[in-house]
Amino acid sequence: MVVQNACMMSHLIRRYFYLEEGEHLLSCVEICAGAGGQALGLDMAGFAHRALVEYEANYCAVLKKNKPYWNVVCADIHDFDGTPYQGVDLLAGGVPCPPFSQASKQLGKDDERDLFPEAIRLVGEIRPRAVMLENVRGFLDPKFNEYREHILKAIRNLGYKVHVKLLNACDYGVPQLRPRVVIVSIRNDIKSEFEYPMPRPENTATVGDTLKKLMGANGWHHADDWAIQASKIAPTIVGGSKKHGGPDLGPARARKAWAELGVDGGGVANEAPVENFEGMPKLTKEMIALIQGFPPEWDFGVKKTAACRMIGNAFPPPVAYAVGKEIRRCLENG
Numbered sequence: 092m093v094v095q096n097a098c099m100m101s102h103l104i105r106r107y108f109y110l111e112e113g114e115h116l117l118s119c120v121e122i123c124a125g126a127g128g129q130a131l132g133l134d135m136a137g138f139a140h141r142a143l144v145e146y147e148a149n150y151c152a153v154l155k156k157n158k159p160y161w162n163v164v165c166a167d168i169h170d171f172d173g174t175p176y177q178g179v180d181l182l183a184g185g186v187p188c189p190p191f192s193q194a195s196k197q198l199g200k201d202d203e204r205d206l207f208p209e210a211i212r213l214v215g216e217i218r219p220r221a222v223m224l225e226n227v228r229g230f231l232d233p234k235f236n237e238y239r240e241h242i243l244k245a246i247r248n249l250g251y252k253v254h255v256k257l258l259n260a261c262d263y264g265v266p267q268l269r270p271r272v273v274i275v276s277i278r279n280d281i282k283s284e285f286e287y288p289m290p291r292p293e294n295t296a297t298v299g300d301t302l303k304k305l306m307g308a309n310g311w312h313h314a315d316d317w318a319i320q321a322s323k324i325a326p327t328i329v330g331g332s333k334k335h336g337g338p339d340l341g342p343a344r345a346r347k348a349w350a351e352l353g354v355d356g357g358g359v360a361n362e363a364p365v366e367n368f369e370g371m372p373k374l375t376k377e378m379i380a381l382i383q384g385f386p387p388e389w390d391f392g393v394k395k396t397a398a399c400r401m402i403g404n405a406f407p408p409p410v411a412y413a414v415g416k417e418i419r420r421c422l423e424n425g
Contacts, residue, residue, distance in 0.1 A: 117419060120144075120176045120217060122168050122184035122210065126153045126391060126401035128383070129185055129225065130161070132411025137419055138181055144171050149397055157389055168209045173216035180422055181415075182219040185406050186210055186226060211245045214276075220425075221285075221418050222246065222276040225406055228257060230272045243274075251276035254285055258410060262290030265384045265407040266301045267325035273414055281425035288413035297322045298352050302378050310366040317372070321352040325382050330403025338399035340374070359399055376402065384409045 119138035121130050124145040134140065144164045145151050151165035164171065173182075186206040207224075214222055230239065243253050253276045260269035277285050299321030307314030326348040329341040340349050340356030349356035353371055360373035374382075376398045380389060384407035391398035 117180035117422060119181040119183060120173070120179050120213075120219070122171070122182070122213065123186055123206065124150070124154060124163070125185060126150050126405050127157060127389070128385065128405030128408050129183060129223075129411040130154070130158075131385070131389070132406070132408035132413075133181070133183060133223075133415045134158075135408065135412045136415030138183075138415060141176055141179060144168055144184075149392070150401060153391055153401065156392075168206055168213075171213070173213040176217050179217060179219050181221045181223060181418060182210075182214060182217050183223040184210060184225075186224060207242050211242065211249070214246060214249050214251075218249075218278070220278050220281060220422055222251065222274070223414060223418060224274045226272045226274075228270045228272060231255075231257060246274075246276050250279045252279060252285070254287070256287050258287065258414070259290070259292075260384070260407045260410050261295050261324050262292045263288065263407075263413045264291070264295050264409045265382075266296050266298055267328055267382050269327045269407060269410075271406065271410070273410075275414065275418060277418075277421060277425075281422060283421045283424040285421040286417060288417050295324060298325050298354075298382065301381055302374075305375070305378050305381065306363055306372065308363040311364040311368055311372075312366060313368070314364075317353050321354070323352060325349070325352065328379055328383055328403045330400045330405070338376075338396045340379075359395055361395065379403070383407055 116137055116139040119133055119140050120142045121133070121140055122144045124130050124143040130140060130143055140161055142162050142164050143154060144166060145154065146165070146167050148165060151163050154161055154163045210224060243255065246253050253274065255272065255274050257270055258273050260267060260271065273287070275285055299318035302321070303314060303318035306317055326341065326345045329345065338359040340346060340354070346356035350371065355371040355373045358373055359379070360375050362375060364372040376391060376395055377387065379399060380391065380402050381387065383402050383405055385402070385405070391401050
């Protein structure tokens with residue numbers, strides 16, 4: 092059944108904040124936590140975070156503000172010691188994507204931002220029952236075959252069965268094209284087999300259905316007509332670098348795709364269009380967050396540029412939830 096309005100994704104997210112009868116929380120350590128997309132999805136899947144490691148101070152502030160009970164460790168991953176967390180159920184993280192992103196120089200192991208070696212170090216120190224690492228589609232490019240196999244072999248040598256798959260966010264309730272590589276590793280003593288979540292693209296809302304309520308928040312007369320026109324999913328939300336200019340919805344090709352949905356991708360608005368607005372509206376940061384799969388109450392702060400980068404660089408919570416539930420099922424049956 093297709094989602095019919097902007098609130099539905101929030102309801103979908105909220106209803107998973109409780110566990111089913113007989114279930115119990117599993118433990119988790121997360122690295123490169125960002126603004127909490129993956130952490131929120133894993134939290135909904137029943138993983139209690141013993142620690143979330145994040146380097147950027149403004150990201151740490153967002154995590155602490157939204158989830159005061161989370162143990163946020165604002166530190167460089169190079170300085171994080173995993174040994175106090177030995178034996179947790181899951182080590183998760185979204186290691187930086189620029190070393191493999193087609194929007195960057197794709198330097199791979201030669202990029203100083205490559206944190207796969209640190210992730211592997213922590214796998215060895217913590218010895219979790221499962222590992223979940225995500226990255227961009229470029230990680231699978233042929234030019235990285237040798238380095239990719241080096242990474243996967245290192246995890247296998249630590250005693251894990253390794254699974255790699257490209258997942259599309261639009262198959263799991265997120266209304267945008269957002270392919271991400273998700274690496275799931277299960278410790279060899281777990282006998283149950285892991286399987287990636289079944290794609291359900293028929294359950295994903297269009298951009299119009301997702302944003303109709305927010306677009307009409309200020310009484311815009313054309314909100315209903317706009318929602319009908321925006322009858323597809325969005326191109327990938329981009330985060331960009333803190334070194335570059337203000338917020339927008341991506342390069343020329345992405346802006347063209349947004350224009351086909353009736354959205355001006357050349358910037359980000361402070362508020363929804365007013366009653367007599369004419370033309371193509373811009374999205375607000377709240378709208379962008381909803382397209383990324385965050386619940387409306389998730390607070391990214393008041394600074395629009397910083398918020399849009401946090402949102403665009405995040406892993407969609409519904410995808411993390413879907414994968415997390417399958418990891419949980421595997422561990423509980425193991």
